[in-house]
Amino acid sequence: MLQVLFIAFLCIVAINFSYFLFFGIFFFSYKERKIENDNQNYIPVSLIICAKNEASSLQENIPLFLKQSHPDFELILVNDTSADETLEVMEDFQRQDARIKIVNVQNNERFWGNKKYALTLGIKKAMHSHLIFTDADCKPKSNEWLSLMASQFSETKEIVLGYGSYDTIENSFLNKMIRYETLLTATQYFSYAYWGSAYMGVGRNLAYTSQLFYDHNGFVPHMNILSGDDDLFVNAAATSKNVALVLEKDGFTKSEPKNTWQEWYTQKRRHVSTASHYKPKHKFLLGLYFASQVLFWLLGAILWIADSNFAYWIIGFFIFKLFLKYIVIGKAAKTLNEKGLLWLMPFQEIVLLATQFGIFVHNLISKPVHWK
Structure with missing residues (x-):
């Protein structure tokens, strides 16, 4: 025995x-790329941010998105039935910058509390066919973030996977666990994508085309699942040839991690619950x-x-x-x-x-x- x-x-x-x-x-085989501003063939993009009760985060981060060096983009802000001043913050910025469009999502009994429904309305509002997504509490690591993500689109590349990191909190074991888990997850999904079998991306730093979204019927196949607006869509739409990667540091985003073990555990429960819906x-x-x-x-x-x-x-x-x-x-x-x-x-x-x-x-x- x-x-x-x-x-x-x-x-x-x-x-x-x-x-x-x-x-x-x-x-060990990945080589970092550098964006050449003078020669870059810029693709117009729609940056979509869905926010629920994120007034303070938006107040701090919208200016960072508007400072992106990319010369042709619109910023679509989706207010998902917020109970705080999220909509007011969005409207204040819209009055200052014509690139901002607002989608104000009302309560819907069928889709209440479903981020996918709110994101779908944001996607339908987009003027451009190349869409880039992040969260309201995320900060771009540089003014080149949007350009780096957009530069990876091509005739064959319809999905772009980026890295969404978390802030470092000194002397916090929970913070080290969150960042370690995020690192391991990224190690896996970037590697799978490199080998032609992408299975997920993170909504904190993700891009795809609207045509791909509509070709796969959007989020409809998994609308009843609470999470998975990022990984379940990538899992369904990715092929061995249509995924590009951005691992340049200027192309990262960074957001605030959870502050308690309970909050992190609850967040991971939502993430893990989508795994049973991946491809076999x-x-x-x-x-x-x-x-x-x-x-x-x-x-x-x-x-x-x-x-x-x-x-x-x-x-x-x-x-x-x-x-x-x-x-x-x-x-x-x-x-x-x-x-x-x-x-x-x-x-x-x-x-x-x-x-x-x-x-x-x-x-x-x-x-x-x-x-x-």
């Missing part, structure tokens, strides 16, 4: 290593990755307890896995400008796996609530 478990452990080790090689090849191949591959991470620790512990002779093998594989992971995730962290996350990585991995397992079980028992 122990021999069977050891063979199973070796298989899990091989799967672990295969995934990190899969991720590493992308990040993505559910299998992502599920296999998660299972291989859990089983590495579980089988290793069982073998160690059952027979101490296995300890040397387990320690050796653990050190090698940790070494490989530090190289790959370290390269990803450098590319995505995430600092100070690697020194706690083994502990962070255990906490994250336990949290993800708890979310999986919790979502089986009850469904998460509205997006705001």
Whole structure:
């Protein structure tokens, strides 16, 4: 029986290593691009921001969006039935800048609290066919952000995936966990996209064409699912050839992370709840990755307890896995400008796996609530 478990452990080790090689090849082969303003063939774009009770964030961030160097864009602000002064803030900025258009979403019994309904109205309002999305609490990392995202559109590239980072809070383990989880998620979805099998993007930094949106019937196939306006659409619409990536630091966005474990846990519940609606191949591959991470620790512990002779093998594989992971995730962290996350990585991995397992079980028992 122990021999069977050891063979199973070796298989899990091989799967672990295969995934990190899969991720590493992308990040070590990716070469950063620079935007050339003089020669850039600018595509007019519509920047769409959906906001629900985000008056203070909009007051702070709309000026940053309006300062973007891109010469031809409109800013569509969608007020999703806010109860605060969100609409008033939008209207104040609209009076100052003609590029701003407002969509004021009223309560709808059928679609109440559904961000996808509000976003659909914003997309229908767009004058341009190339759409770029972010959130009200997001800040562009530079004035070149919009141009970098727009520059990746072409005749064949209909989806552009960007990176949405979070602010760094010193001496906060929760902040390190949030940023570490965000880094790992980005490592996966960028790598899958590079290999021609994009399965998600993040609404904090995402772009696609309106034609692609209408060709796939928008959000209608999953309108009844509370989250997934970003990843479920990308999962359905992405092909092996129509996705472009932006990993240049000037093309990132940054937003405020959750302040409590409960807030972060609730947010992740919504995100995880969409995974069951991915394409079967993505559910299998992502599920296999998660299972291989859990089983590495579980089988290793069982073998160690059952027979101490296995300890040397387990320690050796653990050190090698940790070494490989530090190289790959370290390269990803450098590319995505995430600092100070690697020194706690083994502990962070255990906490994250336990949290993800708890979310999986919790979502089986009850469904998460509205997006705001």
